[in-house]
Amino acid sequence: MRIATAAILKPLPAHLFRVHGENAEMRWEAMSGQGYHTPIDRFFVRNHTGTPLIDPATWRLRLHGPGLRCPRAFGYDELRAMPSRTYDVAIECAGNGRRFYGSQQHDAVPGTQWGLGGIGVARWRGVPLRHLLKEAGVRPEAVDVLPSGLDAPFEDYGHVRRPLPIAKAMDDVLVAYEMNGEPLPPDHGFPARLVVPGWVGIASIKWLGDIEVSTSTVTSPWNTVFYPDVTTQPVKSAFELPWNARLAISGVPLVLHGRSWSGQGRITRVEVSFDGGDTWRAAELHGSHLVSAWSQWHVTWAPRRPGRYVLMARATDETGATQPLVIPRHPFGYHFNAVVQHPVEVVLG
Numbered sequence: 001m002r003i004a005t006a007a008i009l010k011p012l013p014a015h016l017f018r019v020h021g022e023n024a025e026m027r028w029e030a031m032s033g034q035g036y037h038t039p040i041d042r043f044f045v046r047n048h049t050g051t052p053l054i055d056p057a058t059w060r061l062r063l064h065g066p067g068l069r070c071p072r073a074f075g076y077d078e079l080r081a082m083p084s085r086t087y088d089v090a091i092e093c094a095g096n097g098r099r100f101y102g103s104q105q106h107d108a109v110p111g112t113q114w115g116l117g118g119i120g121v122a123r124w125r126g127v128p129l130r131h132l133l134k135e136a137g138v139r140p141e142a143v144d145v146l147p148s149g150l151d152a153p154f155e156d157y158g159h160v161r162r163p164l165p166i167a168k169a170m171d172d173v174l175v176a177y178e179m180n181g182e183p184l185p186p187d188h189g190f191p192a193r194l195v196v197p198g199w200v201g202i203a204s205i206k207w208l209g210d211i212e213v214s215t216s217t218v219t220s221p222w223n224t225v226f227y228p229d230v231t232t233q234p235v236k237s238a239f240e241l242p243w244n245a246r247l248a249i250s251g252v253p254l255v256l257h258g259r260s261w262s263g264q265g266r267i268t269r270v271e272v273s274f275d276g277g278d279t280w281r282a283a284e285l286h287g288s289h290l291v292s293a294w295s296q297w298h299v300t301w302a303p304r305r306p307g308r309y310v311l312m313a314r315a316t317d318e319t320g321a322t323q324p325l326v327i328p329r330h331p332f333g334y335h336f337n338a339v340v341q342h343p344v345e346v347v348l349g
């Protein structure tokens with residue numbers, strides 16, 4: 001039923017991705033000129049082992065455990081025939097930006113050295129997890145929900161799995177089988193994955209095999225050894241530019257594009273600095289201002305002289321949280337959300 005493969009199956013061309021072992025980070029210039037969603041061909045991949053190939057004809061999603069009155073198994077066609085919901089949601093690795101602890105704050109943290117490309121926003125379609133839990137007779141005593149992946153076990157820790165509190169599971173979590181209007185690609189969790197809005201990427205378990213519903217708190221290595229104490233994502237920003245971009249000036253101002261996001265709510269303000277943080281200018285936000293996805297923005301800039309500059313973008317979300325200039329070291333290198341210093345070179349065009 002499951003064929004284990006090596007790492008990632010989709011093509012990873014160098015102009016779209018930077019590969020880190022079994023993970024592939026999106027280059028931010030790959031979002032330049034794109035619409036709201038991250039196309040599948042450039043959506044980052046984070047795999048603990050390798051993408052499995054799963055036969056949807058024999059696949060079942062099993063819901064079991066003492067928190068359910070009538071354990072159930074759902075097939076692929078059955079899932080697709082249920083009432084569906086469609087959400088625009090970001091999935092972002094907790095370690096996104098880890099490299100800047102070292103390169104910007106001179107306090108490197110081991111682990112995958114993600115720049116800012118460990119994030120993507122897709123249009124996910126699927127069945128609300130709440131609906132499946134109700135079909136399986138979820139009890140009022142249910143406490144945690146433990147989704148588990150069908151990819152190969154990771155080291156000695158078993159299948160990738162991470163508990164979610166029942167309140168979140170009954171709120172806005174989706175069992176997704178479609179991404180940007182297509183069946184979920186193998187690398188992103190075919191036949192079905194969780195999509196957990198606002199939470200760190202590890203919550204969105206791919207290649208779902210079973211979901212255990214418990215009546216007491218459960219743990220797994222993915223909330224004790226790895227990713228302890230991380231739930232929602234903080235506010236962050238990125239320019240849709242290559243690192244060390246060469247920008248040609250020819251009399252007309254440059255228009256720079258970027259995106260900002262937060263796991264806690266909508267983006268309300270984005271400011272940009274071209275002088276190392278001495279002065280800040282408001283960027284213009286456009287498009288939809290969505291919870292749990294990103295906001296697109298642009299700013300015009302007319303540098304007077306060629307030379308090297310540092311671009312900085314700082315966003316604020318509706319809770320009032322703003323990106324700091326420096327953040328304290330995190331022992332695992334998660335949640336790097338300080339303003340990133342993005343180097344560019346301005347040349348005469």
Ligand SMILES: Nc1nc2c(c(=O)[nH]1)N[C@H]1C(S)=C(S)[C@@H](COP(=O)(O)O)O[C@H]1N2
Nearest residue numbers: 044045046047048093149160201204205206
């Ligand atoms: N079964 C399974 N689910 C998983 C993972 C995994 O390795 N196995 N990686 C998690 C992590 S750490 C992240 S950041 C997201 C990445 O989702 P993507 O590869 O679709 O971008 O999937 C999560 N779900």
Ligand SMILES: [Mo]
Nearest residue numbers: 093094201202
């Ligand atoms: Mo992750």
